[in-house]
Amino acid sequence: MNALRTGTRFADRVRTRAVLPEDKAERRDSIVRAAVELLQNAPQGAFSVEELAHRAGLAKGTVYLYFGTREEVLLAVHAERQHLLFDTLEKVLASPRVDIRTVTRTVTRFLRAHPEFLPLAANCRGMLETNIGAEAALAYKQVIGARLVGIGARMEVLFPSLAKGQGIGLLMASYGMMIGLWQISDPPACLASAMERPDMRVFNVDLEKQLGTALVCLWESATMRHDGSGS
């Protein structure tokens, strides 16, 4: 279960077979880990199952013993990352006195530490639509839904001025804004050099700053805590 296990047991070409359920789980996990590596080195477009299998020290067919489709692998990676974000978020929200700025800072730090997160998040809806079985899609949404409810409820406790149900609504809006703002502001690789052009200046936005501002606006307005101008 530790990150250090990468390549210790199922390294390179496989000799050991995963027979026990826990070994199967570990094998599945090793595929997810290989996928993360791959996504950190190349964009999603270049993510091929052949390459993934090679990285994981398996044959292509073996990947399909653990996942139904290419997209289900990507969804598994995304789900794992998303849980990581929610864990981080819940830890911050557990402290008695948190304000929206602290939360925003935490999210911002997470995004910086996990650059593969936003591309996956942005593609999530597309994947679900395109090539993912109904069971896998349902399982994913159920788990994520439950966590959203939990965090939304916590928000309503922290900010009592929120109306019933408004916590999760704002949470969704915030999450959506994060994804959407990234899509607009992050230049695709092929335009990296063109971003200096004067007519491209508009898109030279500091995502963290912009997101921070917008999130504070959104939540301060909703919680009616207008304690003066921003710091």
Place this chain on the structure above:
Amino acid sequence: MNALRTGTRFADRVRTRAVLPEDKAERRDSIVRAAVELLQNAPQGAFSVEELAHRAGLAKGTVYLYFGTREEVLLAVHAERQHLLFDTLEKVLASPRVDIRTVTRTVTRFLRAHPEFLPLAANCRGMLETNIGAEAALAYKQVIGARLVGIGARMEVLFPSLAKGQGIGLLMASYGMMIGLWQISDPPACLASAMERPDMRVFNVDLEKQLGTALVCLWESATMRHDGSGS
């Protein structure tokens, strides 16, 4: 240039060739029109160039005389739709006394009238990264960037309390929120029937309402016009 021209000149199997620049433009446009039709009937995943060519009454190779890749066709469709949205928006913003609720209502109405818009918008960043030439990508971003600047500036005129440059920032945040919120709230086709389940209730969000609330929150906070509670 009229919508009625569909199928009048270049109907079915082509006999007439596009030699003049204006005819080439019209042919290109007819491909875009066929693409829109296709996207309204099936999801993006099922969008094949072969099928597109057939719909447009052309051979596959011909499509590649007018577009570099499949994704460049999709980008062209998206750009066209986006211009439509911006036109609508600018028309509303032209009237002297507009408030953010009116603008929100306009956007909401547009989204309802053009259901193919949000899926394309959500996929835009992914397309740009994946399979679009640098020139096409640059051209797209330049035009869209210019329009964003224009509308952002108009916003700053309408809401003088906005700081310099804040108009376009909020505009981007709003646009992003719209895309992101859709991605979360819109259930993929394979889960349509599962949305009744109690653990899926969380995602039974009314996008229009949610978006409306969040947009009003965001802009009212930014413009410091807290004239009481929402209507």
Place this chain on the structure above:
DNA sequence: GTTTTAAATGACTTATGGTCAGTTATAGAC
């Protein structure tokens, strides 16, 4: 009517997701 051009074509190449008959590591029986 003949020549020249380039728009249009569609068979072909290539890349990749997904399958499945066959191979072989491993558990369990004896």
Place this chain on the structure above:
DNA sequence: GTCTATAACTGACCATAAGTCATTTAAAAC
């Protein structure tokens, strides 16, 4: 320790669809 049954694993193979290009042919130029 040996044999057998099971199923994890493999990779050649299939199917599909994006993209190419030699050839065809509409139509402009003369």
